[in-house]
C-alpha cells in the first residue's frame with residue numbers, strides 16, 4: 001500500500017522533534033561562569049549571596065532561573081537593578097548563566113523536597 005499519510009506522518013514527526021529540541025535548555029555552564037563576573041558583587045562568587053537583600057541563585061532550577069531573568073526583559077518583573085543587568089544580555093547569555101548557577105551548590109537541597117540546610 002502506497003499510503004501518502006505515511007510520509008505526512010514522518011514529516012509531522014520531524015517537525016515535532018525539531019520543536020521539542022528547540023525547547024531543550026541549551027545553556028553552557030562554562031560560558032555561564034565566564035559571564036557571571038558581573039553578577040558576583042551582589043549574588044556572591046558562586047550565586048550564594050552573603051547579603052540577604054540579594055537572592056541566592058546557586059542551585060536553583062535552571063528553567064526557573066531562565067524564566068526569572070527573561071521576566072526582567074519582558075517587564076513581567078520590574079526590579080530596576082536586574083532590569084538594567086539583563087538589558088544588554090542576549091538570550092544565549094541568559095541560558096548560559098542559568099546553566100552555570102543551576103549547577104552550583106545552593107544553601108538548600110531542592111531535591112530533598114523541603115528546605116534542608118547543607119553543611
Ligand code: HEC
Nearest residue numbers: 038039042053054055057065068069077079081082085097
Ligand atoms: C547590583 C546588584 C546585582 C547584580 C550585579 C546582579 N543582580 Fe541579580 N538580583 C539582584 C536583586 C536585588 C534581585 C532581586 C530582584 C527582585 O526582587 O526581583 C536579583 C534577582 C536575580 C534573579 C531572580 C532570583 C529569583 O529567585 O527569582 C536572578 C536569576 C538574578 N538576579 C541573576 C543575576 C545574574 C545572572 C546577574 C549577572 C549577569 C545578576 N543577577 C547581577 C541584584 C543584582
